Amino acid sequence: MAEPHRTVGREGAPPSRTPAELARSYFAAVAARDVAAQLEHWHPEGIVDLVPLGIRRGEAEIGAFFRELYGAVPDLETIVDGIVADERHAVVQWRMSGHFTGGPFQGLDPTGGRIALRGVDVLEVEDGQIVRNTAYYDGLEFARGAGMLPAQYSGAEKAMFAAFNGLTKARGAVRRARER
Secondary structure, three states: OOOOOOEOOOOOOOOEOOHHHHHHHHHHHHHOOOHHHHHOOEEEEEEEEEOOOEEEEHHHHHHHHHHHHHHHOOOOEEEEEEEEEOOOEEEEEEEEEEEOOOOOEOOEOOOOOEEEEEEEEEEEEEOOEEEEEEEEEOHHHHHHHHOOOOOOOOHHHHHHHHHHHHHHHHHHHHHHHHHO
């Protein structure tokens, strides 16, 4: 079997891993909830764009986000479903689940709700380090699990939609009346 392609790392550093190898190692650290090991994979000025939440820049902000997440969901389990990579990128499909029983997360106090998410991370790699990660996941599903929104297709969700649609129709009627 042929040896995998490896790029040369920074001066004095051992050869760096391919994007696929880096992604596997990084997500092993995520699954272990080991922020220090995660940060070893990042360029010090790396950027993570958490699409539902916003951008975090540099090791301090990225580390703080993950420490907050793991503190809020102390039993968080991460499973990698697949990795697709080229010479500069790795795309990782994942699932996370756990209970929001620890500390606050993004300003929300813990509710005890079960969080179950599916997502995709698009890692950009330079010289064996992650320089950017764009992470896509369903923010509404987090809100449902945390108890901020009712369960999908439930009677409470139908009532919420009906109230919202009623408000939208009332606003439209007021706007049309003003335009006359």
